[in-house]
Amino acid sequence: MDMLGCLLALTFRLEKRNGNTRWISNIDSIIKNYNKTPHSGIGDNTPNEMEKYPWVARNIALERVNEYQQKEARKKQIKVGDFVRILEKKHKLSKGTDQTYSSEVYKVKEKDGQYYVLSDGTKTRKNFLLLVPKSQATTEKKKNVVREATNARRIKNQLNREDIQPKRIRRRARDWKPTRKALESFQ
16 A cells, blocks of 8 residues: 555544544644554565665565566576567658557577577567467467558548548559550550
């Protein structure tokens, strides 16, 4: 429980016991009691001790960070035969909706020092890979739905601005079919 929640709980408990709703007159004693109480979040020490000995608080924080990093490192153990996605390079002006990792899933073929060799032959480091659970691993390439929807919306908005009818759009050069008038002019 955070400090504010704990103080509110102590205040309500005191009001209930005394039948007095003037909590402001008791706030000093509530804060003193809070600061004298050991907390599990700071290694069963009191906030007063942490203020008195700041290096202890620093050591507790460092221990927590180290534990978290070790836990994350154990979670991300990549072995040969695992399936992974590659971190995509972002542009400076890219949106938050852009995909972070590749749609394609790769299989790790071998480990070469700090690098992992993937099924397509690329070498990448561990921090650029995302481990994919085997139940979700299919090596077939999927479409980037977000990118396709964004492009379709952009084209639709552009056509609406310019008052162009979608059926009269020539998408590619090979879609163009000459009219009879154009054929006659070539003869």
